[in-house]
Amino acid sequence: MITRHYIEGYENLLELIQNLKVNGPIVVLYSGSKLSNGKSWCSDCVEAAPFIERGLEFAPESAHFIHVEVGDRTFWKDHKCPFRTSPKTKLNVLPTLSLWGTQKRLEGAQCLDLGLFEMLFNEDEI
Template identity: 45%
Template sequence: MAQILELHGYNQFKDYVSNLDSKSRPVVFYFSGEKLPNGYSWCSDCVEAEPVVKAYLNDLKKEIVFVYVDVGDRETWKDKACPFRTDSRTKLMVIPTIIVWNGVRRLEGSQCGKRELLDMLFEDED
């Protein structure tokens, strides 16, 4: 049910967001560290959360767009001027971070790997 996309780096993220249609399905962004040649992120917290998030998405019965965003390598992410940290729309402090776009709901760090918190994040708003 979830449409899954992958974006690499800030420019792809910025371009994607600028073309979002507010009438389309809800969009959820998952910010994670760049994948190494072995297929795993350099970010150990991201590696822990990813299988939980993937399993959750497989069970999710909602029409959403789930966008995996690679924030770059460790050096890029650790730079205090990293655009994912400074962009007022994301204000990332840690990765992984999951953000329901155009809302205030988010999970950060180890929260991303907890199924009960994912349930709460994806609950319908009244």
């Protein structure tokens, strides 16, 4: 069973990854932060959430899943947002699901396609 982590913010993401001791892949989901109603301000993230949950079934049991909330809408839309500018993340779209340290990722509407999850988690390529 994959190990799950939930955090908010760029610095917290880097700190968590630096401190993780893992033998498997690190899967990172980037989404908009939750509002007081418990749902993300990002409607695409809300729509993709059930597909992402089902898609994680294709992940190896040794995987660590990090769900990181990028901040509020204003912070995300700022072109200086570290999630957008950092070479470690290079985000353009929410939601984005990526395999940390690789170029493999699903962006936006791709997170609605379970077939793409199967390809993303193809163990021969992880």
